[in-house]
Amino acid sequence: MAQTLNYSRPFAVVTGASSGIGRQLAQCAAEKGYDLLIAADEPEISAAAAELKATGVEVDFIQADLATTEGVDKLVAAAMGRPVDILLANAGRGLGHGFLDQAFADAKRVIDTNIVGTVYLVHKIGNEMRGRRTGRILLTGSIAGLMPGAFQAVYNGTKAFVDSFSFALRNELKDSGVSVTCLMPGATDTLFFERAGMLDTKVGTDEKMDPAEVAKIGFEAMLNGEGDVVAGMKNKLQAAAAHVTPSSVLAEQHRKMAAPGTAKN
Numbered sequence: 001m002a003q004t005l006n007y008s009r010p011f012a013v014v015t016g017a018s019s020g021i022g023r024q025l026a027q028c029a030a031e032k033g034y035d036l037l038i039a040a041d042e043p044e045i046s047a048a049a050a051e052l053k054a055t056g057v058e059v060d061f062i063q064a065d066l067a068t069t070e071g072v073d074k075l076v077a078a079a080m081g082r083p084v085d086i087l088l089a090n091a092g093r094g095l096g097h098g099f100l101d102q103a104f105a106d107a108k109r110v111i112d113t114n115i116v117g118t119v120y121l122v123h124k125i126g127n128e129m130r131g132r133r134t135g136r137i138l139l140t141g142s143i144a145g146l147m148p149g150a151f152q153a154v155y156n157g158t159k160a161f162v163d164s165f166s167f168a169l170r171n172e173l174k175d176s177g178v179s180v181t182c183l184m185p186g187a188t189d190t191l192f193f194e195r196a197g198m199l200d201t202k203v204g205t206d207e208k209m210d211p212a213e214v215a216k217i218g219f220e221a222m223l224n225g226e227g228d229v230v231a232g233m234k235n236k237l238q239a240a241a242a243h244v245t246p247s248s249v250l251a252e253q254h255r256k257m258a259a260p261g262t263a264k265n
């Protein structure tokens with residue numbers, strides 16, 4: 001249940017805050033003194049809220065399926081009209097294996113979560129921010145959006161959407177007082193690869209960045225009003241290379257790290 005929040009502090013809404021990058025983004029916001037409304041689909045979100053309360057800010061949580069418009073409506077209702085200073089639209093999921101071998105419902109859920117729910121949430125809260133001529137939006141895109149993702153084709157496509165959408169919206173809002181930032185992580189040590197069924201892949205088993213470090217980089221970029229940030233030097237190099245490499249080559253490289261059975265052991 002939503003509770004009455006203390007308006008003396010700024011207010012952050014963070015999605016996908018039960019684990020991984022989103023949990024750490026919520027930590028960054030709490031440590032900067034933002035009251036929080038955090039959301040995720042599973043009951044674990046209540047444990048994250050309890051931990052975040054130790055920072056001394058007000059923390060409210062909502063369990064909502066953000067792949068649905070009803071779930072997004074539930075999240076917006078839980079804010080109870082309180083002006084949102086920062087929106088961290090981070091909830092997302094991956095899905096490994098060849099596209100035709102995936103259950104279509106699973107592939108659709110990736111699209112509904114990463115694109116439809118994200119865009120609907122940004123439309124709702126973005127309008128409210130523009131009306132007040134202030135606010136910051138951080139979208140968690142990915143360097144995956146820069147490369148055709150053989151054996152993670154739908155996921156990479158959704159992140160190409162998020163990366164592109166973020167830059168376009170940023171431009172549209174450039175004189176509005178609202179900034180839009182795209183956090184583009186590379187492989188990060190979260191539940192993502194396990195949930196995507198990719199623990200038998202090279203990318204699923206290779207060394208990854210710490211989600212706390214990734215979140216800090218994204219949070220700082222958002223506060224500074226930057227357009228995008230690729231987390232980590234190795235990922236920066238990968239992103240730069242992707243801009244000048246033919247798509248067919250990128251797809252073949254992606255196959256080598258994401259096809260089932262590419263894990264070392």
Ligand SMILES: NC(=O)c1ccc[n+]([C@@H]2O[C@H](COP(=O)([O-])OP(=O)(O)OC[C@H]3O[C@@H](n4cnc5c(N)ncnc54)[C@H](OP(=O)(O)O)[C@@H]3O)[C@@H](O)[C@H]2O)c1
Pocket residue numbers: 015016017018019020021022039040041042043064065066067068090091092093094113140141142143144184185186187188189190191192193195211
């Ligand atoms: N890990 C990486 O290598 C990597 C790289 C680049 C970008 N990213 C992006 O980073 C973001 C966070 O992922 P992560 O790596 O931190 O993975 P994670 O640990 O699996 O966290 C995903 C978060 O999103 C939430 N979520 C997923 N589907 C949802 C839904 N339908 N409704 C509400 N909440 C939902 C999850 O909550 P529930 O458990 O309750 O579903 C969880 O809190 C995603 O957008 C992902 O695409 C990750």
